[in-house]
Amino acid sequence: MTIIELIRHLLPGGTDAFAVNAADSTEGSSPDYGACPTWPVDLFAVVATIVDCTGAYTLASPDRNNLKAHQQVLLMVEECASEWNTNVSEVPYFVKELWKAIAIGLGDFEITAIRESPFIVELLLLLFAIADETCIGMGWDVDPVEAPKRLFASLTFTALTGENAQVRLPHAPTSLCVMVPPDRAVVLPKSITSSVGCTIRSLSHYLALLPPSSVLQPSWILSSRKAPEPESAAATAGDDIRLLLVPFPFTIHASSFKLTSARQKMGDNHVPAYFGIDQRWLTHEEKALSGQALAAGLILPLIEQCRRETGHVPTGVVLPECALTSQVAGDLVKALAKTGIEFLITGVLDYEDGKYFNRALTCAIQTDGTVAIKEQNKHHRWRLDRSQTDRYGLRFDEDPDNNQWWEDIDVSQRRLPFFAMRKDMSLATLICEDLARTDPAMTAIRAVGPNLVVALLMDGPQLAVRWPGRYATVLAEDPGAAVLSFTCAAMVDRSNWLEAKPARSIGLWRDGAGRTQEIGLPAGTQGVVLTLQSKSKHQNTLDNRSDHSLSRQLTLRTVVPLCLASPPKWL
Template sequence: MTVSSTTLRAVMQAVFPNGYIDHAIYLDRLKAMGEKRKPGTARVTDFSSPPASAVDLFALTGHLLLKSGAYHHVGPLVDGTDPSAMIVVSKAARTEVQRIGTIWRGAVEKTLPPPPAALLDLWRELVDHLDAPLFTAPGRSAEARDWWRAAIELFCIADEAAQDIGFHASDKSAQAEYIEVPIRLRQAGGSTGARGPITLSSADPDQVCVLPKSRTPKVGCTIRSLSHNLALLPPRGLAGAHWSLTPTRQAPQKDGDPAPFNLVVIPMPFDIRAKAFSGVPSQDGTWGWFDVNPHWCPYTATPEQNAGFETFFKFVTRVLDAAASDTGEIHCLVFPEAALSYGVLRELCERLKERPGFELLISGLFDAPMPGAIEGRHRRGNFTAMARFTRAEGECSFDLSVREKHHRWRLDAGQIETYALGSSLDVNRGWWEHIDILGRSLDVFVMRGGATVTTLICEDLARNDPCQELVRGIGPNFVVALLMDGPQRRDRWPARYATVLAEDPGSSVLSVTSYGLLNRTNNVGAYPPADQIGLFRDDTGKTTEIRLPSGAQGVCVTLQPTELTEHTLDGRPDKGDAQSWRLSGIQPVRVSGSNIDITAGRWPGADD
């Protein structure tokens, strides 16, 4: 049976089935808007000219390189390389790519500049091979295909032209303004919400998505290694990462803020009862569903929430104030997996707006608003939430994003025994977490102008698919993994999986667990007593356990954003503004006379 080869044309038509806007169409649309006419709908469908947007060119050429495998033939020029089998990139070639990308970026222009002549030459070279097969088996004597070099250089030029897209800078390039202004207008109108878009490209999102990126891997040979500024991501049906632009009302920070980042972890719930877990067995007797019924915090919009919130907030404030008395301003507060309800988190956000210097709140949730439902409708499950706080002209606001867990936790006999849950769950069954998985996504927040943060929930850290492809592509500077787990020791699973992300793409990873299950493990007595409620790993290879000493209600962790220079697979350096967030301090936080209800796993004032 003969299988026909897919051509470059077929792939490019799949990526842009309705065509794209080139520079001539872009100018026509600008003119129409200036004359207050309705812009035309023309698009390029024959590939006679390149896209006007660097992001669109990146999507198109990146998809070709990924599907053909051409990217892994790229390497910088060194002695001993075989130019017939590789795309060897000299220093002069890198410099030329950067020069063309800088011109096309339009750093000092208000409108998109036309594609430089050198870019148009490369485009013509690529489209001369539209009917060539996309993939050809390399065989024993591999040779670079005729169109590879043009596609790679166009991909790298697009990456260089996208240098400041997605981040806050005082002087935005024309390419960045072209991409970001429509997104900001939609967000201001509430159509996309705080979560932001899953792609910045007009390419078909069922084929490929494109977002900005923070870190370039220094190990491996992947398509991720070939770009500094843009990430080629999988189609939306697999998973989507929502990129949240920094509000323009915030004072711009061109190259990021290198000031230390002080973060407090409050490991709620401090106590978890066995009866918090309840199971519904299956008919075949081998497995069942389990639910977590939180006794440490009430569900959203219940009378108990309002009755105990003031006491809870006073406790949180005292912990933050005690930490601030040692380190100065506290910038971030983290609660572990399933620590709070959405209602409590939302009210906490409103109160923390008054706290000077506060930037970020992260928490696991056990309920969240129903997608697309009327206000007040919530569903139970396992979620993570991030709230970013913005200050401008004496006022503070916050952007709040919520997303659900990607994988169900499976409790086996060993875990049931370790956590002493046998009174609630049959040790002879495997128990699956009873949650719906309606969608798989990540939220990425830009912090301090030039850094990014995202969150994972327990199993999301351990499973490679689907979210790890998003994390590795975007390369967030800081990843917070929220767990309901045992001690965070160097020899346990969170450390293994954090190491993977710390190496590729180079993210700093903080895993935090509640004290409740850790304490249940201690009480069983099968293992030496432990107090490691957190673990930190960064790109230096250092792993640090974060302990909660007896009598402490929290831990203050200080991170130091550290600038460094990274290089792509073809040898291009970035502008030296990549950041590694590295650990520079750990201090326990003790509050005298702390609320006994909260530390005993009870909501203040609630019935036992």
């Protein structure tokens, strides 16, 4: 494949994003591929795809024998990005010429030969850096003071909120591209630049190249639909974040686990057995537990306890894997909408069209009072083995020859929402097994670099020596995210029955600064509030571009257990 063939593949409708909906646009006309993409995200998508598939990023490091010349290149990149970001209607002349040299002058050059040509690599890396720098702040609220110098970020914010949008993002929230379809490449905002290894993830500060949406469908959710005031924007960036962890359910009976399909012989092999989960904890005295009752009896009192202990309502409330159903979760978030929390994350288990779905719901309570709810299915099934069923005291299969059972859930339609919270920070949620498996979520998480990854589990004690601690360490190193794994008190207690000295650890914290902390739940308590400090962090790319300490790093400050004076009877 040649350069121009790849460009045509990625830009089937041409390069002019601002002319897509223009009244004078001519349908059926041949695109002019000699014209540079007018939307810098499209430019990034094309150049990043070439840089990634050729490995050209391995040549991005500055020449240590000629640092003065490289410094001049970085200044030129900064000037071009600044010029483009203050006049979005005109691509800078230098950028146009760089693109023309690639698309026209070198269009017939084979992709496979690019890495052997230092000249072409240099042109590509220049375009890559300019496109990335031009998109500074993209994906978040824009401080009005910064808005005149970050016009593309402002345009993106208004397009995502739908308020007075001057540009349409047809593929949002899956991708910020306009002319590059998401089934060919996806580009999203970026929080953390990987500081280890030599990958394309280490080459950009503000944009992330993700696999096509046919592999995984990501999305970008704004925490706010209103631009902040200048003074509040500055204050919010350094504010602490408080997570209220509610390890519900507190009791799970063995009868909640059931055999849905016995192991069957098929030729010389066997079709494995499957198990399901009956959420009996959502029924009390033959009455279904509603979201309103859950709020009134447990969550709202814990929010009030958090306010008394910390002086603030929690930023977000988190419940573990399979804790609720989507119906109960929807009613719960409505009951919490006026408390001042910004988001609710919970695991849910739903039964639809003869299938079970193990999901995570991320509910963003936005400043205009609306609630944006994004759901994601679990990507991988849990496999129980005999040692686990013995530890948890489960007996749901009478087959003495069977020692493995797969979770009976649908794992299709793989999605991964990223939640833009506060300034230049993002959050992603994983469900249990998805933390341990590389495909398909890890590629996207390492590319975007969310500041916080929350893994919802239905698991035993969260100890540093167990599997969540091992896999959290991987993400804490690359991209440098803070990782919180969180399980329900009921499974911790069932797992502890065999232990002489049980560890009632419902959560495990691991951050990019190297700290690992087990989160305990003392007897008689119903929740834990974590206070996380957001600190500025300086980062460099492979080509030594600085982010001027715009990125953020979360560290754990305090862990405070919460106790209710009068817990509800159904607890």
